[in-house]
Amino acid sequence: MSEIETFSEPTLTATLNSIAEQLEEETDIYLIGGGAMMFYGLKPATKDIDIVFLTPDALTRFIDAAKKAGIKQTEDL
Numbered sequence: 001m002s003e004i005e006t007f008s009e010p011t012l013t014a015t016l017n018s019i020a021e022q023l024e025e026e027t028d029i030y031l032i033g034g035g036a037m038m039f040y041g042l043k044p045a046t047k048d049i050d051i052v053f054l055t056p057d058a059l060t061r062f063i064d065a066a067k068k069a070g071i072k073q074t075e076d077l
Helices: 009-022 033-039 056-068
Strands: 028-031 050-052
Touching: 009 033, 009 056, 028 033, 050 056
Parallel strands: none
Antiparallel strands: 028 050
16 A cells, blocks of 8 residues: 655645646635645645635636646546
């Protein structure tokens, strides 16, 4: 069994910043779960990133920006 990768606050911040640089218009996202807990110093790392979008368009913009930033979708979990 392989070790599950975790994401630290610096890694998450860098990843979200690289995605934000690719967004063509302002897009609100809401980080919840372990990712949000890291920013409050309640958790050192997380195994997944949970994001809430208020509209389908915001989700689409975020996905497009993530692809432009080089983020690849994982299908084999």
